Amino acid sequence: MIELMDIVVFSLMGVGILFTLVRMIIGPKLSDRVVSLDTFNMIIIGVIAVLASVFESNLYLDIVIIYAILAFLETIVFSRYLEGKKDGNS
Amino acid sequence: MEIVSYIFMTIGGLFFLLGGLGVLRMPDTFNRIQAGTKATTLGAFSVLIGVAFANPSWTAKIIIIIVFIIISNPIGSSVIAKATYNSKNIPDNLVQDDFKERGGKHDSV
Numbered sequence: 001m002i003e004l005m006d007i008v009v010f011s012l013m014g015v016g017i018l019f020t021l022v023r024m025i026i027g028p029k030l031s032d033r034v035v036s037l038d039t040f041n042m043i044i045i046g047v048i049a050v051l052a053s054v055f056e057s058n059l060y061l062d063i064v065i066i067y068a069i070l071a072f073l074e075t076i077v078f079s080r081y082l083e084g085k086k087d088g089n090s
Numbered sequence: 091m092e093i094v095s096y097i098f099m100t101i102g103g104l105f106f107l108l109g110g111l112g113v114l115r116m117p118d119t120f121n122r123i124q125a126g127t128k129a130t131t132l133g134a135f136s137v138l139i140g141v142a143f144a145n146p147s148w149t150a151k152i153i154i155i156i157v158f159i160i161i162s163n164p165i166g167s168s169v170i171a172k173a174t175y176n177s178k179n180i181p182d183n184l185v186q187d188d189f190k191e192r193g194g195k196h197d198s199v
Contacts, residue, residue, distance in 0.1 A: 005096040009137075012103030016110030023113050023122075031174040035122045038166055039113050042130035043106045045159070046137040050099060052148075053141045061151045068158055075166040079173040 002054050009050055016043050034078045041071035091143055098140030105133030118181035119174050127167035134159050 020043065023036040045064055052060030112125025135156055142152040174180075175189065 005100070009096075009099045009103040012100070012107045016103075016106040016108075019107075019110030019114040020126075029119065031119050031170065031177065032122060034170055034173075035119065035126050036113050038170065039109055039126035039130050042134050042159075042163070043110065045155075046102060046106055046134050049134075049138055049141045049155075053095075053099075053144050056145070058148060058151075061148060061155065064155055065151075065158070068155060068162065072162040072166055076169055079166075079169040082170075083173040083176050 006050065006054055010047070013043050013047050013050075017047075030082055034075065034082060037078070038071070038075050041067070041074070045071070091146075095140045095143035098136050098143060102133045102135070102137030102140060105129050105136060109133060118183070120171065120181070123167055123171050123174070127163060127170075131159065131163045134163075 017040060020036045020040045024033050024040070027033045027036060045068055048060055048064050048067065052058070052064070106129070109126050109129030112129060113122050116122045116125050138152050138156050138159075142149050180187075
């Protein structure tokens, strides 16, 4: 059952997600967008972990594991792509 | 037990908020990498410990997630920084370039 403190924690994470999304939209270079994507993925991992605690279901932790692996691969692949671009624009 | 778990979750949420704020407000890319990655590593650590306090039977799985995050997140941060350096996207007000002074090549990862 959701309680008041859960709502407080979700609000803090939600404001953090909003900040990273603003940086992802206005980021002047591609590397800024990759950094904000990495931060966004970490905050989503925290949100899913708190959701597991709210719904009291063990299965959400499996989702957290898979999401963490995919987020790490995403960061590595975007960085390799960024490294190929020598001007670093857009 | 409930109160301890909510304290850990609130600390983690605060670190997530500060990480997002750092990504939004820092002036150039390397500062954003540092603010965004360090703060969210500690935030994820703290939130997962809070979840483990609320449900003690999930501790094994949560320890696996924490170990993976502690290994993978600094590696990701380092790879982003290296790729940013190699893509010639260095900020103009860079005071010191240790990598160049030590004779580092641009293409090595």
